[in-house]
Amino acid sequence: MSRQDTQGAAEAPWTARVLTVFPEMFPGPLGESLAGRALARGDWRLTVHDIRDAAEPPHRRVDDAPFGGGPGMVMRPSVADRAIRLVEGLEAGRHTLPLIYLTPRGRPLDQTMVAELAAGEGVILLCGRYEGVDERVLEAHGAIEVSLGDFVLSGGEPAALCLIDAVVRLLPGVMGNQTSAGEESFANGLLEYPHYTRPAEWTGSDGIPRRVPDVLLSGHHAEVGAWRLSEAETTTRIRRPDLWARYMRSQADAMTTPNPAPARRPAPQPAQHSDVAHRGKEPAEAPRSKDRQTA
Numbered sequence: 001m002s003r004q005d006t007q008g009a010a011e012a013p014w015t016a017r018v019l020t021v022f023p024e025m026f027p028g029p030l031g032e033s034l035a036g037r038a039l040a041r042g043d044w045r046l047t048v049h050d051i052r053d054a055a056e057p058p059h060r061r062v063d064d065a066p067f068g069g070g071p072g073m074v075m076r077p078s079v080a081d082r083a084i085r086l087v088e089g090l091e092a093g094r095h096t097l098p099l100i101y102l103t104p105r106g107r108p109l110d111q112t113m114v115a116e117l118a119a120g121e122g123v124i125l126l127c128g129r130y131e132g133v134d135e136r137v138l139e140a141h142g143a144i145e146v147s148l149g150d151f152v153l154s155g156g157e158p159a160a161l162c163l164i165d166a167v168v169r170l171l172p173g174v175m176g177n178q179t180s181a182g183e184e185s186f187a188n189g190l191l192e193y194p195h196y197t198r199p200a201e202w203t204g205s206d207g208i209p210r211r212v213p214d215v216l217l218s219g220h221h222a223e224v225g226a227w228r229l230s231e232a233e234t235t236t237r238i239r240r241p242d243l244w245a246r247y248m249r250s251q252a253d254a255m256t257t258p259n260p261a262p263a264r265r266p267a268p269q270p271a272q273h274s275d276v277a278h279r280g281k282e283p284a285e286a287p288r289s290k291d292r293q294t295a
Ligand code: ADE
Pocket: 102, 103, 104, 146, 147, 148, 149, 150, 151, 152, 153, 154, 155, 156, 159
């Protein structure tokens, strides 16, 4: 489904532009299943840009030794800068799409940030390898540093794949069943309740018969809803005290705000606005021949 601007004219679909020294890693898993079908339909667009194309021949060196010594190599500022500038959409030396550099030093990716990005027009993702990218080029381009979590990957590419996957499934028309995005983990600040399907009683290899909770067989929608909320709250309280504390604060705020929404009802959280999704309007453009246009 293509988006429409205020005059009803079709806008470019949400676009991910990935800068990497391993372009063959894309679309990878994003070419399959939900994201892959949406890509084939044109619900979103992926362009992949080989950072090595921005390096000077004959050696095309992308990295150099770190000042101050130490292990590993650092991506050279001139190469990273040229690679970023070669991506279409530059206005007065800056991109209108947010430039995200994937690094364990970044702000942890969460569902709020994912929703903000999905509400924007797209993203440029700079994937680091080696020890990282020269700090000055990140400063010069106002890069937003984003982390997938407190662990170290061998490069930014798997993180870029995850970020794109999380955004794409929120784009209009991508998920067949729109209600499930609003009910899943994090959408209302809670982890998701448990799921069951047939048969109503099942015995696993441990020999213990297990029944589906009776309430789910009752056909009583209000009771099912109350049970699911209670399960979601219990799971969140036990597994994620950090999320639980935030949820409790938001419930308390809802009680004290005039004309509040019903307090104990799980509702999708509106994305809090930050600078992550928008830098301005991206101009119309023609694909550059050197970019690998995946869709
Ligand atoms: N690159 C290496 N590790 C990473 C992480 N945890 N998140 C994002 N990018 C990374």
